[in-house]
Amino acid sequence: MKVLLLAALCLSLAGKAVSEEARKSGYDFMSPQTQAMQNDEVTGPAALWLLDGEASFKGNCARCHAEGSMKGVAARYPALHRGKLVNLEQRINACRVEQQKAPAFAYESRELLALASHVGRQSRGLPIRIEVNGTIREYLDRGKDSFHRRQGQLNLSCTQCHDDNWGRKLAGSTIPQAHPTGYPIYRLEWQSVGSLHRRLRNCLTGMRAENHALGSPELVELELYLMWRARGMKLETPAVRP
Amino acid sequence: MARVVVNVPGQAKRGEVLEIRTLAAHAMETGFRRTQLGELIPRDIIRLLVCTYNGVEVFRAELHPAIAANPLIAFTTVATESGTLEFRWSGDNGYSATQSVQITVV
Numbered sequence: 001m002k003v004l005l006l007a008a009l010c011l012s013l014a015g016k017a018v019s020e021e022a023r024k025s026g027y028d029f030m031s032p033q034t035q036a037m038q039n040d041e042v043t044g045p046a047a048l049w050l051l052d053g054e055a056s057f058k059g060n061c062a063r064c065h066a067e068g069s070m071k072g073v074a075a076r077y078p079a080l081h082r083g084k085l086v087n088l089e090q091r092i093n094a095c096r097v098e099q100q101k102a103p104a105f106a107y108e109s110r111e112l113l114a115l116a117s118h119v120g121r122q123s124r125g126l127p128i129r130i131e132v133n134g135t136i137r138e139y140l141d142r143g144k145d146s147f148h149r150r151q152g153q154l155n156l157s158c159t160q161c162h163d164d165n166w167g168r169k170l171a172g173s174t175i176p177q178a179h180p181t182g183y184p185i186y187r188l189e190w191q192s193v194g195s196l197h198r199r200l201r202n203c204l205t206g207m208r209a210e211n212h213a214l215g216s217p218e219l220v221e222l223e224l225y226l227m228w229r230a231r232g233m234k235l236e237t238p239a240v241r242p
Numbered sequence: 243m244a245r246v247v248v249n250v251p252g253q254a255k256r257g258e259v260l261e262i263r264t265l266a267a268h269a270m271e272t273g274f275r276r277t278q279l280g281e282l283i284p285r286d287i288i289r290l291l292v293c294t295y296n297g298v299e300v301f302r303a304e305l306h307p308a309i310a311a312n313p314l315i316a317f318t319t320v321a322t323e324s325g326t327l328e329f330r331w332s333g334d335n336g337y338s339a340t341q342s343v344q345i346t347v348v
Contacts, residue, residue: 042249043263045312051245191269191311 046238053118120237143225152209179230182239288333296325
């Protein structure tokens with residue numbers, strides 16, 4: 001009887017996702033000093049990328065897109081573009097290739113990160129809105145599956161840390177809930193701005209799992225699931241993380 | 243591209259203490275790290291930041307290896323008269339950046 005009860009208790013605890021009200025941004029887990037860096041919009045470290053992005057937008061994009069017209073855009077990506085799931089960076093590159101007839105920026109290049117930061121900045125404070133309809137559902141299911149699937153030499157899944165053990169320590173660092181609310185982020189460990197895919201690859205390396213290329217469909221699907229999981233939370237782009 | 247940001251209040255009262263915040267885009271490569279092939283990556287850092295207020299030096303900072311990339315340096319000075327604050331960064335490999343800000347003292 002006792003064994004049964006224990007088993008039932010374990011089952012009810014396993015795979016427990018965070019309820020919508022209990023969700024916390026990575027910001028809430030940071031020290032006040034790091035939070036102050038993110039709050040400082042003028043001389044925070046991401047300002048350097050924002051200024052580059054603004055200049056690049058004026059030079060390349062302003063002929064079609066009015067300044068400030070990108071408000072809310074970052075909050076609804078990844079989304080479908082010509083029948084394919086793309087994230088914000090890939091959508092910017094698609095615009096470059098299709099409309100400007102210019103070569104695409106390399107995925108983790110400073111130019112692309114700067115533009116994505118500038119576009120993302122205009123959605124700061126807006127809730128994430130991922131619309132799930134039609135084929136998006138299939139991509140979302142695949143992303144959800146990869147979040148919950150055990151993988152790598154350590155046989156870990158994302159959910160074991162980020163749903164079951166958030167708030168606890170992994171080595172010296174607090175495990176956050178993995179809500180991608182502030183990308184591209186200035187990460188202190190990187191000493192620069194980087195994309196969500198760079199961050200996801202860090203995690204997969206730590207799990208000793210097979211990694212995916214920056215901008216690969218697998219990572220975009222996972223990004224879609226994470227954004228859907230964080231739906232309604234406010235964007236902080238460009239955020240600062242330790 | 244030498245990108246720098248300076249934040250100074252545009253207007254101040256005479257005798258008021260001003261907080262000045264400066265940010266410079268720089269990798270601040272320490273000179274102690276090696277590539278995956280074991281070759282030393284040469285040092286590439288900002289060495290000096292000098293701030294002058296109407297030509298008079300009011301702040302100077304010498305920077306060294308192991309200072310984080312994109313250094314933010316904040317300091318204070320007393321508002322004495324209207325004029326120009328000039329900032330000059332210099333460093334390895336001919337790095338140099340300047341910025342000047344007008345301030346009105348009432």
